[in-house]
Amino acid sequence: xxxxxxxxxxxxxxxxxxxxxxxxxxxxxxxxxxxxxxxxxxxxxxxxxxxxxxxxxxxxxxxxxxxxxxxxxxxxxxxxxxxxxxxxxxxxxxxxxxxxxxxxxxxxxxxxxxxxxxxxxxxxxxxxxxxxxxxxxxxxxxxxxxxxxxxxxxxxxxxxxxxxxxxxxxxxxxxxxxxxxxxxxxxxxxxxxxxxxxxxxxxxxxxxxxxxxxxxxxxxxxxxxxxxxxxxxxxxxxxxxxxxxxxxxxxxxxxxxxxxxxxxxxxxxxxxxxxxxxxxxxxxxxxxxxxxxxxxxxxxxxxxxxxxxxxxxxxxx
Amino acid sequence: xxxxxxxxxxxxxxxxxxxxxxxxxxxxxxxxxxxxxxxxxxxxxxxxxxxxxxxxxxxxxxxxxxxxxxxxxxxxxxxxxxxxxxxxxxxxxxxxxxxxxxxxxxxxxxxxxxxxxxxxxxxxxxxxxxxxxxxxxxxxxxxxxxxxxxxxxxxxxxxxxxxxxxxxxxxxxxxxxxxxxxxxxxxxxxxxxxxxxxxxxxxxxxxxxxxxxxxxxxxxxxxxxxxxxxxxxxxxxxxxxxxxxxxxxxxxxxxxxxxxxxxxxxxxxxxxxxxxxxxxxxxxxxxxxxxxxxxxxxxxxxxxxxxxxxxxxxxxxxxxxxxxxxxxxxxxxxxxxxxxxxxxxxxxxxxxxxxxxx
Numbered sequence: 001x002x003x004x005x006x007x008x009x010x011x012x013x014x015x016x017x018x019x020x021x022x023x024x025x026x027x028x029x030x031x032x033x034x035x036x037x038x039x040x041x042x043x044x045x046x047x048x049x050x051x052x053x054x055x056x057x058x059x060x061x062x063x064x065x066x067x068x069x070x071x072x073x074x075x076x077x078x079x080x081x082x083x084x085x086x087x088x089x090x091x092x093x094x095x096x097x098x099x100x101x102x103x104x105x106x107x108x109x110x111x112x113x114x115x116x117x118x119x120x121x122x123x124x125x126x127x128x129x130x131x132x133x134x135x136x137x138x139x140x141x142x143x144x145x146x147x148x149x150x151x152x153x154x155x156x157x158x159x160x161x162x163x164x165x166x167x168x169x170x171x172x173x174x175x176x177x178x179x180x181x182x183x184x185x186x187x188x189x190x191x192x193x194x195x196x197x198x199x200x201x202x203x204x205x206x207x208x209x210x211x212x213x214x215x216x217x218x219x220x221x222x223x224x225x226x227x228x229x230x231x232x233x234x235x236x237x238x239x240x241x242x243x244x245x246x247x248x249x250x251x252x253x254x255x256x257x258x259x260x261x262x263x264x265x266x267x268x269x270x271x272x273x274x275x276x277x278x279x280x281x282x283x284x285x286x287x288x289x290x291x292x293x294x295x296x297x298x299x300x301x302x303x304x305x306x307x308x309x310x311x312x313x314x315x316x317x
Numbered sequence: 318x319x320x321x322x323x324x325x326x327x328x329x330x331x332x333x334x335x336x337x338x339x340x341x342x343x344x345x346x347x348x349x350x351x352x353x354x355x356x357x358x359x360x361x362x363x364x365x366x367x368x369x370x371x372x373x374x375x376x377x378x379x380x381x382x383x384x385x386x387x388x389x390x391x392x393x394x395x396x397x398x399x400x401x402x403x404x405x406x407x408x409x410x411x412x413x414x415x416x417x418x419x420x421x422x423x424x425x426x427x428x429x430x431x432x433x434x435x436x437x438x439x440x441x442x443x444x445x446x447x448x449x450x451x452x453x454x455x456x457x458x459x460x461x462x463x464x465x466x467x468x469x470x471x472x473x474x475x476x477x478x479x480x481x482x483x484x485x486x487x488x489x490x491x492x493x494x495x496x497x498x499x500x501x502x503x504x505x506x507x508x509x510x511x512x513x514x515x516x517x518x519x520x521x522x523x524x525x526x527x528x529x530x531x532x533x534x535x536x537x538x539x540x541x542x543x544x545x546x547x548x549x550x551x552x553x554x555x556x557x558x559x560x561x562x563x564x565x566x567x568x569x570x571x572x573x574x575x576x577x578x579x580x581x582x583x584x585x586x587x588x589x590x591x592x593x594x595x596x597x598x599x600x601x602x603x604x605x606x607x608x609x610x611x612x613x614x615x616x617x618x619x620x621x622x623x624x625x626x627x628x629x630x631x632x633x634x635x636x637x638x639x640x641x642x643x644x645x646x647x648x649x650x651x652x653x654x655x656x657x658x659x660x661x662x663x664x665x666x667x668x669x670x671x672x673x674x675x
Contacts, residue, residue, distance in 0.1 A: 004343045009437070011381050015450060023451055046562065048452045054557035074473065074565065076465030077513035082442065084457035093462045093512070095561050104561030106453055106466075115513055120473045136452050171455050173446060177381040177437040182345025213391055214348045220365040220394030222351055 005186045012174040019167055020051040025063050028166045030138035033128050034158045037066045037101050047101035048136075063160025066100035068126040069145055073097050073104045075122075077115040083174075086141050092118045096142055100155055108141040123147060134166030184214035187226060195290050199264055201225040207265035230261035233300070234308040235284040236317045237267075240277055255280040259300055260316040267316050274301030282317075283307035320550050320579035327419045328538040328545030329645075329670065330531050331360035332638030337500040337526035337626035340436040346375070346385065346527075350432045351392040353529040357428070361531055361541040365394040368531075369424025371401045372415040374408035374431040375630050378443050393428065400424065407431060408528060408634030409553075409591075409656030409666050415532055416551060425537045432527035433630035440523050440629065447659060449558060461520055461594075463560070463660040465512040468596035470565040472514060477599045479514060483507050485595040486518045486624055493621025500524045500626045521593040526628030528635045546641035546652070546670040550578030553666035555659075565661055568604040574667040575605055580653055585669065587616050587643050587652035589636035593623040597662055601655060605667075615653075619643065633657065637668055644672040 019027065022038050026049050029036040038049030039062040047066055052059055076093045078085070085091075086108035092115070095104035109124060111117055125145035132138035181189065184200055188211045191198035199210035200223035207216065208227050216223055238257035244250075255277050258267035272280050273289070285305040288297030333356035341349055358364065371393050375386050386403045395401060400423075404411045408431020415427035435443075441459035448454040471477045486505065493499035500522040508517030531541070538545040554570035554577075556563050575581065588607055592598035598617070602608055607615045618624075620639040623632045633656025643649035649672070656666040 006342065009381050017450055019451070027451075046559070048559070048561075050559060054559065054562050073561070074466045074470040076462055076469055076515075077510070078462055079510065079513070082457060082459055084442075084445075084455075086456055093458060093466055095466060097561070103559060106458060106560055107456065120469070136455050169451065169455075171450060173454075175378070175381060175438055175443060175446070179381065179437060180342040180345075182348050183343055184348065185345065186343075213388060214345055215351055215391035216394070217391040217396040218394055220351075220354065220392055222348070 004180055004183070005189055006178050006180045009177040009179040010174065011177065012172070015171045015173055017169050017171065019169065022049045022051045022060060022063070024165050024167055025160045025162065027134040027136070027169065028162045029158065029160065030136070031132045031134040031166060032162065034156070035066050035068055035098060035126065036063045036158065036160050038062060039064055044102040045100060046103045047098050048105050064100070065155040065158040066098045067155050068098070070096040070098035070101070070124060072109070072118070072120055072122040072124060074120055075109065075118050077118065086137065090114070091141065094124065094142060096124055107139055110141045110143050117144070135169055182214055184212040184223065188212055192296060193294050196228055197230045197261055198226050199229050201227050208263060209266050210261060210264040210268055227263060229263035230288065232285060232287045232303055233259045233261035233264070234313050235272065235280065235282055235286060236260050236313050237282060238272065238280050253277045257300070259286060260313050265316070270297060271299040272301070273299040281307065283310060283313070319582055320577055323548065323550070324420050325422070325534050326538070326547055327416055327532055327534045328542065328547045329637065329641035330533045330538050330542035330545050331357040332528070332530050332642050333357045333360070334498050334528040334631070334635055334638065335526045336498050337524045337628050339500070339522070339524050341434060341525040342436065345388070346380065346432055346434060347389045347392045349434065349525065350389055350430060350527045353527050354392050354428070354430060357529045357531045363426070363531070363541070368426055368428045369400065370415055370418045370427040371395070371399055372411040372418070372427065372429050373403050374406050374411040374634065375403070375433060376405050378446055379433050379435060379438060379629060381438055389432065407630050407632065407656050407658050409637055410658070412530060412532070412634060412637060413551060413553060413666060416548060419532060419534045425534045427532040428529065429532065429634065430527065430529040431631040431634045433628045434525040435523045435629055436525050453560070460660065461515060462512045464594040464596065465515045466560070467565040467600070467661040468514050468519070468594065471596050471599055474566045476566055476603070477596065481599070482519050482595040485598050489618055489622050489624040492619050493625030496620050496625060498626060499621045502621070502625060515594060515596070519595040521623050521627035522625070524626060524628055526626065526631055528631045528638055530634060530638050530641070542645065544645050544647060544672050546644040546672060549669040549671050550580070551666070551668040552577035553664065555664040556662070558663070560661060563661070566600065568600050568662050568665060571601060571604040571655065571662065571665040571667060574665050578667045578669050580605065580667060580669055583651065585615060585651045585653045587619065587640060587649040589620060589622065589640040589652065589654045590618055591623050591633045591636045591656045593627050593632070595624065597657070600662060605653065605655070633666065637670070640670050644670055647672070647675070650675070
């Protein structure tokens with residue numbers, strides 16, 4: 001079996017999220033170096049604050065300021081920080097219960113002394129980020145706090161009302177993959193490099209699938225017998241594209257068609273050229289025009305043969 | 318109050334799983350999945366067209382592609398259209414949906430499958446994307462880090478210590494020596510710290526794999542299987558989503574699901590727990606009272622559990638399948654199966670399976 005193909009695949013996009021009123025106040029507060037919690041009906045203060053009581057599901061709205069100091073309730077030592085994490089040197093993950101809060105906040109603890117100087121119960125304080133935008137990362141991290149010598153961090157009694165509220169966040173996300181298409185599609189792509197189109201036949205219903213995905217969707221069995229199809233085929237249906245796609249150097253209007261290659265039991269799609277767009281029709285016989293860059297054909301063009309009879313391709317429309 | 322008996326007797330009548338491996342580059346998802354689909358069909362003598370309902374569990378985030386589950390559907394012969402559903406969750410929850418479908422009487426048989434290929438991406442990073450997107454995900458806390466926070470909380474509470482965690486790992490992988498599908502078997506070193514206090518040996522292997530189960534109702538189950546594993550109860554519950562709201566040393570959602578599934582009404586002899594990290598087994602044993610029996614007679618994870626093979630999205634379904642297989646083979650009469658999802662045992666499903674009296 002030929003070597004399996006692999007290619008890097010990066011999925012990256014910014015998530016734009018709107019905020020509820022409690023989240024909005026909390027993140028605006030961080031921008032202003034104020035930590036807010038939300039009070040529940042039974043008098044607990046939740047930090048970070050949520051829109052609904054996790055126990056009663058009652059809507060919450062009473063905001064209260066808590067201190068920027070607190071106590072570590074559990075921790076873990078991260079000796080190899082990963083991309084996107086708050087610090088790029090070894091740090092402790094911590095849950096911190098801020099003074100005045102009844103629940104704990106997850107964040108990083110920057111502690112130069114290493115894991116030996118971290119313990120549950122350690123007193124810590126917020127280290128604010130230099131530039132703040134209204135996001136959880138406005139807290140750069142926590143750092144150990146010496147109450148005897150440090151300035152006080154008592155809450156200022158903020159009521160949670162701000163001018164210029166943050167109403168949304170943009171959270172970038174990126175994940176890196178190495179994509180491998182599997183056995184059937186590897187063989188298909190390798191044949192394309194030789195300007196051949198190779199499908200696979202179902203051992204049960206005998207249909208030939210192009211491109212092959214390794215299984216017959218009707219019989220639910222593996223397809224393994226390779227069958228070269230085409231190169232010629234028949235337009236089974238088509239549309240006229242009038243909208244210019246971004247980054248695509250093709251003049252509109254052009255025709256995009258479903259093409260049943262000779263010997264295939266499934267139509268694939270491709271662009272039709274070499275004929276005025278308004279003369280393309282169902283039944284038109286076409287052949288591939290290969291690109292010098294490899295991969296799929298650049299487009300299909302008329303062969304000049306008489307059109308195929310509808311009866312010969314109606315099952316593939 | 319005892320849990321009510323389900324409206325219909327529904328059983329696991331077949332189970333199959335792949336060998337779980339670190340990579341499976343040569344196989345697409347459907348190519349990896351198809352052999353187990355064919356195995357469960359062969360166990361019952363059914364064809365795909367005999368199946369009343371099909372439900373699957375998988376996630377696009379492992380594949381890095383939208384609607385990735387649609388490709389896997391080729392493997393069940395989904396065209397012309399079959400009665401089918403999918404959950405972006407572990408296959409145990411797909412089984413729950415299939416069970417409710419059978420309860421309604423709309424179908425008498427169901428095929429449930431799940432698969433996950435972890436090898437294309439970085440699971441520790443991928444799993445950060447399931448976290449609270451406002452307060453947590455922007456910090457990219459990886460799955461091992463969150464499990465380590467829970468482990469430290471257990472150590473602080475005196476519920477466990479590092480040697481006890483190592484013993485969980487050792488026992489699991491020793492049990493897996495008899496499981497040819499497992500990825501980590503026999504003697505596995507404790508390793509270096511991954512995220513203190515968890516060592517690499519406390520963490521599950523990362524791997525690719527798939528599993529499938531067939532459910533059948535009433536007499537149909539007896540026709541298809543000599544000793545069906547009857548689902549006497551099944552329920553799933555979730556914790557508050559804020560990690561800092563929860564008591565990480567306990568799992569009230571597991572306990573509640575277990576009560577609703579009827580776990581505590583009579584002792585079980587076997588428990589298949591979905592505890593990807595050693596520390597999570599400590600939490601589950603406590604929540605499920607597995608160490609409280611007269612002679613501690615519950616056999617926990619005879620398959621080796623998720624510490625031996627943890628194909629994401631399938632590992633929970635495999636717990637149900639392993640428990641059912643013990644019953645089908647006559648090695649158990651009443652077994653508990655548990656599945657989890659999310660950070661630090663966020664969501665938990667518990668099922669009780671029983672064989673007919675012998």
